[in-house]
Amino acid sequence: MTSDLAVCADDLTKFYGPRRGIDGLHLQVHAGEVMGFLGPNGSGKTTTIRMMLDFLRPTRGQATVLGQDPRRDKARLHRQIGYLPGELSFPGRDRAADLLRFLGDARGGVAWSQVTELADRFEIDLSQPLRALSKGNRQKVGLIQAFMHRPALLVLDEPTGGLDPLMQQEFLALVREARADGQTVFMSSHVLAEVQEVADRVAIVRAGRLAAVERVESLGKRAIRAVEIHFADPIDAEDFSRLPGVHEVTVSGPVLRCTVDGRLDPLIKAAARHEVVDLLAAEPDLEETFLSYYYHSEGAGDASRVGA
Numbered sequence: 001m002t003s004d005l006a007v008c009a010d011d012l013t014k015f016y017g018p019r020r021g022i023d024g025l026h027l028q029v030h031a032g033e034v035m036g037f038l039g040p041n042g043s044g045k046t047t048t049i050r051m052m053l054d055f056l057r058p059t060r061g062q063a064t065v066l067g068q069d070p071r072r073d074k075a076r077l078h079r080q081i082g083y084l085p086g087e088l089s090f091p092g093r094d095r096a097a098d099l100l101r102f103l104g105d106a107r108g109g110v111a112w113s114q115v116t117e118l119a120d121r122f123e124i125d126l127s128q129p130l131r132a133l134s135k136g137n138r139q140k141v142g143l144i145q146a147f148m149h150r151p152a153l154l155v156l157d158e159p160t161g162g163l164d165p166l167m168q169q170e171f172l173a174l175v176r177e178a179r180a181d182g183q184t185v186f187m188s189s190h191v192l193a194e195v196q197e198v199a200d201r202v203a204i205v206r207a208g209r210l211a212a213v214e215r216v217e218s219l220g221k222r223a224i225r226a227v228e229i230h231f232a233d234p235i236d237a238e239d240f241s242r243l244p245g246v247h248e249v250t251v252s253g254p255v256l257r258c259t260v261d262g263r264l265d266p267l268i269k270a271a272a273r274h275e276v277v278d279l280l281a282a283e284p285d286l287e288e289t290f291l292s293y294y295y296h297s298e299g300a301g302d303a304s305r306v307g308a
C-alpha cells in the first residue's frame with residue numbers, strides 16, 4: 001500500500017453462507033481520482049463498500065482505506081470519509097438541521113456555512129422534520145452529511161437515487177469540485193451515463209466478480225458501434241458473419257448491417273474485397289458496451305477484460 005492509493009482491495013471476499021456477495025476483488029483507487037463502481041443489482045457493490053468501512057467483515061482478503069486497516073481505528077477512519085449508505089435510515093432526531101449539527105459536531109471542523117451552502121445548492125429546507133422528508137430530500141440530507149466535512153475520501157452508494165435530473169447535475173458538479181480539491185470519490189451505480197460524466201475510471205462488477213477496470217475514455221475505444229455498408233452488388237452474409245468482433249450480421253441485397261465490438265479493421269478488409277458504395281459507422285454507444293460487460297461472456301471472472 002502506497003500513499004497514492006485511497007483504497008486497496010486485496011482478494012476482498014464476502015460469502016453470506018453459501019451465497020456470494022463479492023469474490024476475490026482486487027481493486028485500487030488512486031488518491032484524487034473519481035472511480036465509478038458499476039454493476040447490476042445484486043452484483044456485490046454494497047457488500048464491497050460495507051467491508052471498506054468495516055460495517056461487514058470479509059470472509060477472506062482485506063481492504064486498506066486511506067492507508068489504514070478499517071478494522072483498527074474505525075472511528076478515526078470514518079471521520080476522514082464521507083459515506084452515503086445505499087439505504088438511508090435516520091435516527092429519531094427532529095429536524096434535518098439537528099441531525100446535520102449532531103453529525104458535524106461529532107466529526108469536528110464542520111463550518112455551518114458549508115452545510116447551508118450545500119442545502120441551498122440542493123434546494124432543501126433543513127427545518128423540515130426528518131420523518132416528513134421525501135425520498136429525494138432524504139437523499140439530499142445524506143449527500144450533505146457526506147460532503148460537509150470535506151473528507152479525503154467520499155464513498156457513495158448509489159448517490160443519485162431519488163434525485164431529479166437537475167439535482168443529479170448539481171451532485172455531479174459537487175463531485176467535480178471535490179476532485180478539483182484533491183478529494184477521492186468512489187461511487188457505486190448501476191447506470192453508466194451518470195458515472196461516465198465525472199469518473200476517471202470505472203470498475204465493473206457482475207455476479208460478485210470484477211469484470212473490468214477501464215479508463216472512461218478507453219471504454220469508448222472498445223465500444224460497440226453499429227455499421228452499415230452499401231455495396232455495388234448483392235453480397236453473401238457468410239463472408240462477414242465469422243469475422244472477429246463482428247456480430248448481428250444482416251444482409252439485404254447489397255446492404256450489410258452489423259455491430260462491431262472493438263477494431264473495425266477485420267470488417268473493412270473483408271468489405272474491401274467487394275466494391276463499396278457507402279459506409280456508415282455510428283458513434284460508439286458506451287451504454288451498449290457497458291451492458292455487454294454485464295451480459296456477455298458469463299461465467300469466469302473475465303480476467304482477460306481486466307485492464308489498468
Ligand SMILES: Nc1ncnc2c1ncn2[C@@H]1O[C@H](COP(=O)(O)OP(=O)(O)OP(=O)(O)O)[C@@H](O)[C@H]1O
Binds near residue numbers: 040
Ligand atoms: N445480508 C445478506 N444476507 C445474504 N445475502 C446477502 C446479504 N446482503 C447481500 N446479499 C447477497 O449478496 C449479493 C450482493 O449483494 P449487494 O447488496 O452487495 O449487491 P449490490 O451490487 O449492491 O446490489 P444493488 O444494486 O441491488 O444494491 C446478492 O446476491 C445479495 O442477495
